Amino acid sequence: MTPRRKRLLIICLSVAGLAIAAGLILTAFEKNLMYFYSPTEVAEGAAPESRPFRLGGMVVDGSILRQPQGLGVFFTVTDYAHERVVYYEGILPDLFREGQGIVANGQLNDTGVFVANEVLAKHDENYMPPEVADAVAAGKARSGASDGTPAGNL
Amino acid sequence: MRYALPLGLFVLVVILLAVGLELDPRRVPSPLIGKPLPAFEMETLAEPANMLSRADLDGRPYLLNVWASWCVACRQEHPLLVELARRGTITLIGLNYKDTRADALAWLADRGDPYRLSLFDADGRLGLDLGVYGVPETFFIDAEGIIRHKHIGPLDAGAFERDIAPLIERYGDGS
Amino acid sequence: MIAELGHFALVLALAVAVLQTVVPLLGAARGDLVWMALARPAARVQCLLVALAFGALVWAFVANDFSVAYVAQNSNSALPVFYRVSAVWGAHEGSLLLWVLLLGLWTSAVSYRSAGLPPAFVARVIAVMGLVSIGFLLFTLLPSNPFLREIPPPANGADLNPLLQDPGLIIHPPMLYTGYVGFSVAFAFAVAGLLGGHLDSAWARWARPWTLLAWAFLTVGIALGSWWAYYELGWGGWWFWDPVENASFMPWLIGTALIHSLAASEKRDVFKSWTVLLAIAAFGLSLLGTFLVRSGVLTSVHAFATDPARGVFILAFLGVIVGGALALYAWRGPGTLRGADYALTSRETFLLANSVLLSVATATVLLGTLYPLALDALGLGKISVGPPYFNAVFVPLMAPLLVLVGLGQEAHWKRDRLARLARPLRYPLIGTLVFVTGAVMMLDPGHRLEAWLGLALATWVVAATAGAIVQRCRARRQPWFALFTLPPAFLGQCLAHVGFAVTVVGVTLVSLYGIDKHVRMAVGDVTELAGVQFEFVGAHELEGPNYTGTAARFAVRRDGALLTELQAEKRIYTVRGMPMTEAGIAPGLTRDLYVALGESLEDGSWSVRLSAKPFVRWLWLGALLMAAGALLASRDPRFRRARARRPATLPGDDGARRAQG
Numbered sequence: 001m002t003p004r005r006k007r008l009l010i011i012c013l014s015v016a017g018l019a020i021a022a023g024l025i026l027t028a029f030e031k032n033l034m035y036f037y038s039p040t041e042v043a044e045g046a047a048p049e050s051r052p053f054r055l056g057g058m059v060v061d062g063s064i065l066r067q068p069q070g071l072g073v074f075f076t077v078t079d080y081a082h083e084r085v086v087y088y089e090g091i092l093p094d095l096f097r098e099g100q101g102i103v104a105n106g107q108l109n110d111t112g113v114f115v116a117n118e119v120l121a122k123h124d125e126n127y128m129p130p131e132v133a134d135a136v137a138a139g140k141a142r143s144g145a146s147d148g149t150p151a152g153n154l
Numbered sequence: 155m156r157y158a159l160p161l162g163l164f165v166l167v168v169i170l171l172a173v174g175l176e177l178d179p180r181r182v183p184s185p186l187i188g189k190p191l192p193a194f195e196m197e198t199l200a201e202p203a204n205m206l207s208r209a210d211l212d213g214r215p216y217l218l219n220v221w222a223s224w225c226v227a228c229r230q231e232h233p234l235l236v237e238l239a240r241r242g243t244i245t246l247i248g249l250n251y252k253d254t255r256a257d258a259l260a261w262l263a264d265r266g267d268p269y270r271l272s273l274f275d276a277d278g279r280l281g282l283d284l285g286v287y288g289v290p291e292t293f294f295i296d297a298e299g300i301i302r303h304k305h306i307g308p309l310d311a312g313a314f315e316r317d318i319a320p321l322i323e324r325y326g327d328g329s
Numbered sequence: 330m331i332a333e334l335g336h337f338a339l340v341l342a343l344a345v346a347v348l349q350t351v352v353p354l355l356g357a358a359r360g361d362l363v364w365m366a367l368a369r370p371a372a373r374v375q376c377l378l379v380a381l382a383f384g385a386l387v388w389a390f391v392a393n394d395f396s397v398a399y400v401a402q403n404s405n406s407a408l409p410v411f412y413r414v415s416a417v418w419g420a421h422e423g424s425l426l427l428w429v430l431l432l433g434l435w436t437s438a439v440s441y442r443s444a445g446l447p448p449a450f451v452a453r454v455i456a457v458m459g460l461v462s463i464g465f466l467l468f469t470l471l472p473s474n475p476f477l478r479e480i481p482p483p484a485n486g487a488d489l490n491p492l493l494q495d496p497g498l499i500i501h502p503p504m505l506y507t508g509y510v511g512f513s514v515a516f517a518f519a520v521a522g523l524l525g526g527h528l529d530s531a532w533a534r535w536a537r538p539w540t541l542l543a544w545a546f547l548t549v550g551i552a553l554g555s556w557w558a559y560y561e562l563g564w565g566g567w568w569f570w571d572p573v574e575n576a577s578f579m580p581w582l583i584g585t586a587l588i589h590s591l592a593a594s595e596k597r598d599v600f601k602s603w604t605v606l607l608a609i610a611a612f613g614l615s616l617l618g619t620f621l622v623r624s625g626v627l628t629s630v631h632a633f634a635t636d637p638a639r640g641v642f643i644l645a646f647l648g649v650i651v652g653g654a655l656a657l658y659a660w661r662g663p664g665t666l667r668g669a670d671y672a673l674t675s676r677e678t679f680l681l682a683n684s685v686l687l688s689v690a691t692a693t694v695l696l697g698t699l700y701p702l703a704l705d706a707l708g709l710g711k712i713s714v715g716p717p718y719f720n721a722v723f724v725p726l727m728a729p730l731l732v733l734v735g736l737g738q739e740a741h742w743k744r745d746r747l748a749r750l751a752r753p754l755r756y757p758l759i760g761t762l763v764f765v766t767g768a769v770m771m772l773d774p775g776h777r778l779e780a781w782l783g784l785a786l787a788t789w790v791v792a793a794t795a796g797a798i799v800q801r802c803r804a805r806r807q808p809w810f811a812l813f814t815l816p817p818a819f820l821g822q823c824l825a826h827v828g829f830a831v832t833v834v835g836v837t838l839v840s841l842y843g844i845d846k847h848v849r850m851a852v853g854d855v856t857e858l859a860g861v862q863f864e865f866v867g868a869h870e871l872e873g874p875n876y877t878g879t880a881a882r883f884a885v886r887r888d889g890a891l892l893t894e895l896q897a898e899k900r901i902y903t904v905r906g907m908p909m910t911e912a913g914i915a916p917g918l919t920r921d922l923y924v925a926l927g928e929s930l931e932d933g934s935w936s937v938r939l940s941a942k943p944f945v946r947w948l949w950l951g952a953l954l955m956a957a958g959a960l961l962a963s964r965d966p967r968f969r970r971a972r973a974r975r976p977a978t979l980p981g982d983d984g985a986r987r988a989q990g
Binding site: 005009010013014017018020021024025027028029031032033034035036054066068069070071089090091092094095105 | 685689711717721848908932
Binding site for chain 2: 398401479481483484602606609610613617620644647648651652655656658659660662663699702703705905906
């Protein structure tokens with residue numbers, strides 16, 4: 001095979017590989033990207049209604065409500081401007097507790113409850129996920145938390 | 155040209171990562187800057203009977219330092235705080251966050267107490283109002299009780315000189 | 330005192346590393362043999378000094394010297410001694426020191442096992458590794474010094490992160506880092522070759538065993554990490570496409586491409602520009618991995634202590650090392666990297682396709698890992714790219730790779746014909762189809778198509794590998810005897826390919842047929858899963874050296890007959906107040922049964938995770954086979970023979986030539 005044809009072959013192989021990969025990536029991105037929204041953005045209607053997304057915030061003290069049967073649990077997350085009730089069925093992460101910043105993956109249902117299929121909490125007591133930190137900071141800015149009565153008052 | 159392509163791609167990735175580093179979650183600007191300290195009514199760490207409110211602290215600028223005995227990073231900044239208190243650079247008020255009284259007092263006895271007093275925020279209520287999401291955090295509060303600066307993470311001499319010393323210059327040191 | 334000695338040894342090591350870099354490089358440029366000869370002793374002394382520093386840190390941990398801040402933050406007097414030792418690399422500062430130590434060990438190994446190589450080449454290799462060492466020593470000494478004192482010392486330490494208090498985590502980081510750092514050898518070889526302006530098949534022959542060895546360590550490291558996540562995180566997952574995992578997986582993928590590309594470069598003097606690029610990329614991605622994990626640029630469930638200042642340092646370092654190497658490549662590549670010819674149907678083409686596929690796969694992982702960061706950097710919103718993306722992209726890329734493994738092993742170098750290739754491969758192909766179709770009939774009908782595909786690809790690799798062995802032996806006069814005289818490189822290749830197939834079987838079956846159930850159980854409750862009954866027998870209090878907790882016992886029965894008893898624990902590590910889940914696992918070659926406790930509910934019952942994981946062990950077993958194969962191949966005496974040849978017969982020693990001219 002001449003160097004010329006070989007180069008052609010290499011180029012064709014690479015282009016084919018990249019094209020396949022690009023196609024796969026685009027379709028996979030289309031379906032599998034999850035955007036992050038804060039409770040305020042959800043309240044403002046910015047979050048999609050029929051698509052999964054990530055919701056983050058602090059778990060409001062005293063809001064965790066276990067159902068007497070099964071493993072269903074309701075809790076409320078807040079960015080101190082707005083709150084959103086989350087429902088999850090299953091085992092919560094070890095570090096899930098009140099006042100902890102968490103991220104939940106899931107979807108809104110008809111009644112506006114965020115039904116999570118996964119709940120994540122960070123393995124670090126000094127820190128919260130940056131998205132949540134952002135959302136909380138932004139939420140405080142909106143609510144004018146400086147008057148001392150944040151919406152998420154407990 | 156073909157041989158320079160990888161270098162070009164690499165430079166792009168490095169630029170992306172450099173921009174990413176700038177997106178430091180610790181540098182979230184606090185919405186509280188320029189606003190008064192949230193109102194509170196709270197025991198002091200040393201004396202449970204002594205209830206303090208926001209007004210009791212007004213009248214001079216001070217640093218409000220959120221700390222806890224369980225917080226590892228607080229140990230890191232503590233010598234600096236002790237030094238600041240020793241030199242009388244500025245008044246320090248502690249906010250003992252989600253702690254127990256015994257642990258907190260033992261911790262201070264161990265390492266020195268730089269605070270004029272510490273508020274005892276066992277359930278983290280004031281911490282929530284202040285948007286505390288990582289301990290330690292430090293707020294500069296002026297004589298009118300307005301929050302002028304928020305530092306997240308352990309305070310070091312560099313950050314103090316850069317961010318807080320100019321504020322002391324501007325708002326006075328409380329003496 | 331000991332800590333100060335360690336600190337001092339590190340400073341000395343930095344000085345020696347500077348010598349190790351500057352003097353041999355100048356020597357190679359000027360053709361001064363004495364200056365070049367400094368490389369070897371400098372590398373060994375540097376390694377010794379770093380080992381001394383490392384020993385000092387180990388001592389500080391074992392002796393509970395809490396006046397050392399790093400010890401106070403990561404240890405506790407109640408911590409068992411072996412965890413105190415492994416706590417040395419339990420956080421950022423110490424793991425960096427481990428990094429530098431391993432780099433020193435690799436460099437020393439090169440200094441001992443490079444007797445036959447041209448002096449200028451060796452000098453450059455060791456100098457380049459010295460340069461990497463300078464960067465990491467500076468990084469250790471400046472923003473992440475593990476020897477800093479805390480006065481007055483705390484009465485006790487903050488304890489090691491409970492997640493890391495586990496036997497798997499004692500050996501996982503050293504293995505992973507040995508692999509990461511091992512790629513610095515291939516990197517240094519590539520840069521030295523570019524500097525010298527000469528890259529030929531001998532160059533590839535020298536680089537091969539080192540690369541294979543590094544790859545073997547990385548493989549074991551990743552497998553250990555996956556195994557640890559499986560039993561320690563309490564989710565029963567074995568791979569999460571978490572950024573930290575991706576950080577180790579990307580160098581592995583590129584490293585896999587590299588060992589194959591090196592084989593072609595050695596045997597046929599082709600793909601040299603590819604190979605050099607892959608060598609730079611493999612190490613570059615190792616550094617990038619360190620950057621991603623340590624800087625906090627990406628959020629991750631692993632959540633080590635992170636610090637942007639450190640990120641800036643690593644990024645600058647990454648820019649200098651990899652950017653420099655790529656600039657060198659852009660500058661010197663065009664003249665140095667011309668290769669031989671080959672036909673379209675040839676082993677070269679299959680290996681090239683393999684490289685391309687693996688590189689594209691790496692790019693997709695990199696994209697998925699960095700894309701959220703890119704969007705955030707551009708202010709376009711916060712997103713996350715979850716496992717579905719990676720699975721959707723990665724699996725279709727791996728499938729053709731498996732087909733190629735079978736074809737490539739059978740194809741001749743340089744020129745082959747498809748018609749000829751079909752002859753030896755028809756038996757493996759027929760065997761595969763018959764066997765797999767039969768096997769899939771025994772599985773649940775739910776996922777038969779996917780299962781068929783995965784198993785067929787894996788079986789195809791095994792059958793084609795067996796076919797390749799048969800072909801080799803038949804060519805000899807005494808086929809049965811020949812089996813024992815096959816070269817280690819070939820046997821290693823076969824072993825690694827079979828290992829790959831074993832892993833694919835594990836991935837396929839556990840992904841398709843793994844069952845997970847979250848249930849609420851009180852003592853006496855029985856839950857049925859995958860044909861067996863889990864009975865919650867009882868719970869009792871636990872008292873460990875540095876934790877308290879609850880242990881729950883489960884009896885597993887099939888049709889009334891007791892299969893096994895499992896104990897799942899929920900521990901609270903007292904110092905940090907951190908809860909941890911210890912899963913109860915009944916391992917089996919064809920199926921794991923898995924029980925993990927969730928939380929205790931108001932009425933005394935528990936939320937419990939029950940899982941059946943078919944063939945999950947095959948994942949790690951396959952990885953071990955791959956690593957064993959690479960290890961075996963790296964021992965091939967042919968590589969050593971090449972080394973023993975006199976330098977005069979090898980080209981590439983242009984430094985010495987220039988000195989004469």
